[in-house]
Amino acid sequence: MPRFIPAAALALALVGASVAAPAVLPASAPEATTVGEVSLGALPQAASEADGIERVSLATATPAATAAIKAKYQTNVSATLYSAGSGTKKLATVPADYTVATRTAKKSSDGKRIQVQYKSKTGWITLSKASKVSLSTKVGQLSWKASAAKNISKWCSGVPIDTSVNYMNQATAQVSTTNGKRKVTEKINLSTKTNWGTALNPNHPMAISIQYHECGHIMQYRAYNYDFAGLKRAMDKVYGTSGNTAGGVEHMADCISEALGAKRKGTESAGNGATRTWTSGYGGKCTATHLAAAKKIVAGKRV
Incomplete structure (x- = not known):
């Protein structure tokens, strides 16, 4: 029994x-x-995008927003999305357990930040606050x-x-x-x-x-x-x-x-x-x- x-x-x-x-x-x-x-x-939880990244018109698209995704990172804690590879100007806050994509894989000169796309914004997050995940991981909030x-x-x-x-x-x-x-x-x-x-x-x-x-x-x-x-x-x-x-x-x-x-x-x-x-x-x-x-x-x- x-x-x-x-x-x-x-x-x-x-x-x-x-x-x-x-x-x-x-x-x-x-x-x-x-x-x-x-x-x-x-x-x-934060609302997830239907296709992971908001679309932008071709007229205003930038290479960073339209190129093929090279890698994805998932935040371990809440992370600031900075406007540049250095400095403190803030574009947004990426919540914990959120997967973002990078179409450039470009890192800052000191190697501490990486350029990513968060929703409609392109900015930089601190690498120590995120972990690299599979390309098959869906962009957005867990x-x-x-x-x-x-x-x-x-x-x-x-x-x-x-x-x-x-x-x-x-x-x-x-x-x-x-x-x-x-x-x-x-x-x-x-x-x-x-x-x-x-x-x-x-x-x-x-x-x-x-x-x-x-x-x-x-x-x-x-x-x-x-x-x-x-x-x-x-x-x-x-x-x-x-x-x-x-x-x-x-x-x-x-x-x-x-x-x-x-x-x-x-x-x-x-x-x-x-x-x-x-x-x-x-x-x-x-x-x-x-x-x-x-x-x-x-x-x-x-x-």
Whole structure:
């Protein structure tokens, strides 16, 4: 018979000052149990061009805008599109995970910038903020799901991701045996919206911490060979259960997120002069001992 593990979900606590009373989601908030699909049109991402680059009339076309594409680069973070190979004049901002093309492959004299086309503009981006990708890569913004997959690819490559505007984040694993052969099915569900109702950028620090947390669960499952009861005993032993409402498995996932470099707390503008403080995860502190245990899980070892 198939064996299932209940979805391991990640709660977000919202604390902070705002004009109205701040909304608060307790760390022990109940977890959602369903997954919805959202159309790409509803995701918080830049609109992509139909053919990758806006067309210009032949009368005004420049060689850089009409020549054959020689290479493509995908931004790893938000990058400034400069007007020249040197200087600070800004033409636009290229968002993270956006693929641009170069028809000249021309680099600046110091080799730090490359000339590219972004929408209808020809300018220069800093090479250290982008990675060269295949010519078959579509010009434009990655989908929310693709950005999340890219962010966790080092540890959870190939794990299917579902996204939803519903407030729900969870990682699941299902194990079944047929004719003596075991089959494992893993899945990560991620919300594209904050619990206070705004669109969540997949590269926002809070979104990154959630993605790392859920990928952390997958790493936990694998380290314990999908022995979910054994995993729980081990995690509770490391983190304890006294005062830990989330339990050791969840707290470990928080510490894995932190060990991978995620930022679990932040403060930002909420508009109209107000600020919002957010906390990703269950709020527990990760000690040096906890982080050392988390790194063992990341390395595929048990604790």
